[in-house]
Amino acid sequence: MRLLKYFPAKTRYFAKRNPVAVRYIIDGFFITSAIAIATSSFNLFAKRLGANDYQLSLVLFLPQIFTMLVLIPGGLFMDSLRNKKRIVIVTLAAIMVGCLLCSLSPFAASYSVMFFLGSVTLFGVTLALYNVAWQSFFPGVVDSSTRNRVLTLRTRMLLFIGMIAPLLVGLILAQIETVKGKITAHQAFFWVVMLLLLLTALNFNRFRARRHDAPKRISLSEIKTTGKKLLHNKPFVLFTVTALFFHMTWHFDWTLYFIGQATYMNMNEFQLGLAPTGAAAIQLLTLKFWSRMNERRGVVLPFTFGILGLSLCPVLMIAAVSMPVSVGPHVFVVLHIIAHIPFCTVTLNLFQCLLQVVDDENRSFYMSVFASIICLSNAIMPVAGVALYHVLGADLNGFRYAMWIIFALRIVAAGLWLLRWRSFSRLPSK
Numbered sequence: 001m002r003l004l005k006y007f008p009a010k011t012r013y014f015a016k017r018n019p020v021a022v023r024y025i026i027d028g029f030f031i032t033s034a035i036a037i038a039t040s041s042f043n044l045f046a047k048r049l050g051a052n053d054y055q056l057s058l059v060l061f062l063p064q065i066f067t068m069l070v071l072i073p074g075g076l077f078m079d080s081l082r083n084k085k086r087i088v089i090v091t092l093a094a095i096m097v098g099c100l101l102c103s104l105s106p107f108a109a110s111y112s113v114m115f116f117l118g119s120v121t122l123f124g125v126t127l128a129l130y131n132v133a134w135q136s137f138f139p140g141v142v143d144s145s146t147r148n149r150v151l152t153l154r155t156r157m158l159l160f161i162g163m164i165a166p167l168l169v170g171l172i173l174a175q176i177e178t179v180k181g182k183i184t185a186h187q188a189f190f191w192v193v194m195l196l197l198l199l200t201a202l203n204f205n206r207f208r209a210r211r212h213d214a215p216k217r218i219s220l221s222e223i224k225t226t227g228k229k230l231l232h233n234k235p236f237v238l239f240t241v242t243a244l245f246f247h248m249t250w251h252f253d254w255t256l257y258f259i260g261q262a263t264y265m266n267m268n269e270f271q272l273g274l275a276p277t278g279a280a281a282i283q284l285l286t287l288k289f290w291s292r293m294n295e296r297r298g299v300v301l302p303f304t305f306g307i308l309g310l311s312l313c314p315v316l317m318i319a320a321v322s323m324p325v326s327v328g329p330h331v332f333v334v335l336h337i338i339a340h341i342p343f344c345t346v347t348l349n350l351f352q353c354l355l356q357v358v359d360d361e362n363r364s365f366y367m368s369v370f371a372s373i374i375c376l377s378n379a380i381m382p383v384a385g386v387a388l389y390h391v392l393g394a395d396l397n398g399f400r401y402a403m404w405i406i407f408a409l410r411i412v413a414a415g416l417w418l419l420r421w422r423s424f425s426r427l428p429s430k
Contacts, residue, residue, distance in 0.1 A: 020150070020207070023203070023206065023207060024150055024153065024154045025153050025154060025157050026203050027154070027200060027203055027204055028154040028155075028157040028158050028161075029157050029161060030196050030197075030199045030200040030203060031196075031197075031200045032157065032158045032161040032162065032165075033161050033165055033196050034095075034193045034196035034197050034200065035127070036161055036162055036165035036166060037165050037169060037189050037192060037193050037196075038099065038102075038123070038189070038190065038193045040165065040166045040169045040170075040273065040276075041169065041186050041189050041190070042059050042120060043056055043059060043258050044173070044182075044186070044269070044272075045102075045105075045116065045183070045186040046059055046113065046116060046117075046120075047262075048179055048182055048183055048186070049105060049106065049112045049113050049116055049183070050112070050113055051113050051116075053255070053259065053386055053390075054383070054386060055113055055117070056255055056258065056259075056386075057255045057382045057383045057385075057386045058117055058383075059117065059120055060251075060254060060255065060378060060379070060382045060383075061379045061380070061382060061383050062117055062118075062120070062121045062124075062379075063120060063121045063123070063124020063125055063127075063128075063379075064124065064375040064376070064378040064379030065375075065379045066121050066124075066125050067124060067125045067128040067129075067371075067372070067375045068372045068375045068376060068379070070125060070129065071128060071129070071132065071368040071369075071371050071372040071375065072365070072368045072369060072372055074129050074132065074368060075132055075136075075364040075365045075366075075367060075368025075369070075371075076364070076365055076368070078132065078133055078136055078364035078368075084133050084136050084137035084364070085137060085204070085205070085207060087129075087133045088130060088133045088134055088137055088204055089201045089204060089205060091126050091127075091129045091130035091133055092130060092197050092200055092201045092204070093197075093201065094122070094126035094129075095123060095126045095127055095130060095197055096194045096197045096198065097122065097126075098119055098120070098122040098123030098124075098126055098127075099123060099190045099191075099193045099194045099197070100190070100194060101115075101118070101119035101122060102116060102119040102120060102123065102190050103186075103187040103190035103191060104119075105119055106183050106187065128371060128375065131371070132364060132367050132368050132371055133364075135351060135354075135367055136363050136364040136367060137207075147352065147355075148291065148294050148295060148299070148352065149291075151348055151351070151352065152287065152288075152291040152348065155287060155344060155347050155348045156284060156287055158347060159280045159281075159283045159284040159287065159344060159347075160280070160284055161280075162276060162277075162279075162280035162283075163276075163277045163278075163280035163281045163284060164277070166272075166273040166274075166276040166277050166280075167270075167273045167274060167277040168273070169189065169269070169273055170268075170269040170270045170271070170272055170273025170274065171269075171270055171273065172185055173185055173269035173270075174268055174269040174270040226362050226365055229359060229362070230359075230362075230365070230366060230369060233357065233359065235356070235357040236357040236358065236359075236366065236370075238420055238423070239353060239354065239356075239357045239420070240369075240370055240373060242413075242416045242417050242419075242420045243350070243353075243354075243370070243374070244373055244374065244377060245412075245413050245416055246307055246413040246416075246417060247374050247377045247378070247381075248377045248381050248409075248413075249310075249406060249409040249410040249412075249413045250310060250410075251377050251378050251381035251382055251385075252381045252382070252384065252385045252406045252409065253313075253314060253317075253385050253402070253403065253406050254381070254382045254385070255382040255383075255385055255386050256382075256385045256386065256389055256399065256402060256403070256406075257313075257317065259386075259389070259399070260317050260320075260321055260399060260403075261275075261329075261332070264321040264328075264396060264399065265320060265321060265325060265328045265329045265332060266325050266329075267329045267332075271329050271333065274333050275332065275333050275336045275337075278333055278334075278336065278337035278340075279336055279337055279339075279340035279343065280340075281337070282337050282338070282340055282341050283340055283341070283343055283344035283347075284344075286341055286342070286344065287344050287348070290302055290305075290342065290344055290345050290348060290349075291348065294348070294349065294352075299348075299349040299352040299353055299356075300349075300353055300356075300417075300420070300421045301421050302342075302345045302349055303345050303346065303349045303350065303353065303417060304414055304417050304418050304421065305342035305345060306342045306343050306344070306345035306346045306349070307346075307410065307413055307414040307417055308342065308414050309339050309340060309341060309342040309343050310339070310343060310346075310410060311407060311410035311411050311413075311414060312335075312338075312339040313336070313339050314403035314404070314406045314407040314410070315403070315404075315407050316332065316335035316336060316338075316339055317332065317403055318400050318403050318404070319331065319335065320332035320335065321396065321399065321400070322400070354367065354370060385402065385406070388402050388405070389402045
């Protein structure tokens with residue numbers, strides 16, 4: 001409760017009357033710290049182990065491909081459980097195993113890159129299962145009347161950690177001069193992540209569901225019936241199509257963005273950490289505004305502003321890489337922060353938009369199908385982005401052309417989402 005003194009008075013009052021909100025803040029602190037530290041190390045660690053451009057794209061590709069194979073069976077299994085809490089804790093333990101293996105990658109000698117890719121795959125698959133289990137458990141703990149407020153509190157903590165963790169990681173790595181020392185630091189980061197995941201599991205074990213879902217018997221006929229219901233759920237289908245296109249445009253430059261920062265702007269570890277830190281800080285400052293807009297206008301419309309903000313990122317990257325190396329990184333950090341003013345709506349609203357269109361009876365199955373489709377994008381698009389970059393020449397001009405294409409696609413994604421909002425502006429809350 002002591003952390004509440006750093007929040008506004010209304011937030012403190014709400015949290016004191018809703019202890020579960022405080023519990024979710026603590027949960028957000030531990031899991032976000034763990035994920036932020038781990039993911040900020042993946043690309044740098046892989047590069048220091050000797051990964052090339054395509055192997056860097058596999059850091060995203062492999063986990064998503066294997067995740068697609070297990071999410072839908074995993075969602076069906078979760079729907080068969082009366083209480084989702086146990087599976088959440090099991091998946092947290094599996095993520096810890098993935099972190100342990102990541103830390104051991106340098107000992108694989110000439111196979112260190114492949115060993116690391118396998119370890120990251122295990123980490124990514126179990127993290128995806130954890131997210132589905134957590135999202136499925138969440139409505140059983142928090143009712144719809146307080147959902148936006150609780151998620152706002154949790155998102156505030158997520159953004160705060162997202163602001164601090166990359167900066168600390170970058171500062172530590174920037175102080176180390178040798179590659180061997182940096183690799184050792186990455187290994188230490190994974191051990192810290194394991195400790196944070198353990199604390200997450202201990203905290204999550206204290207949650208108590210206000211209601212339990214009726215367990216479902218898994219059978220082929222039941223899967224067929226559920227699948228037909230899903231296909232006839234037009235709001236869910238439309239949401240999935242528009243969200244998929246948005247994610248495709250979002251994922252397209254994930255590896256390219258790192259290439260732009262590391263190759264064309266020669267950003268060091270501190271600068272690489274400064275950009276996400278500033279982006280998280282501006283989102284934290286504007287979160288209250290977007291949360292209030294959610295309560296006034298619903299959660300669908302504000303999400304459009306998040307897509308538009310994301311659309312600016314490729315243009316800003318083009319501007320930054322076109323400047324001298326002595327200036328470009330500083331300009332990039334400033335512009336990157338400005339573009340992320342509305343981006344907290346992605347974290348805050350997408351899950352709430354999904355909850356509007358899922359069938360409560362088969363919630364885990366719906367979420368698994370949606371997550372599997374998004375995983376397809378996350379697997380293919382970063383690799384497609386690198387392939388496009390190489391087709392266009394794999395040089396600075398090719399990089400610029402690829403970014404312009406991504407910018408145009410993101411504008412289309414914003415338009416599609418706006419059309420969806422106009423078509424389904426009266427969706428009932430769940």
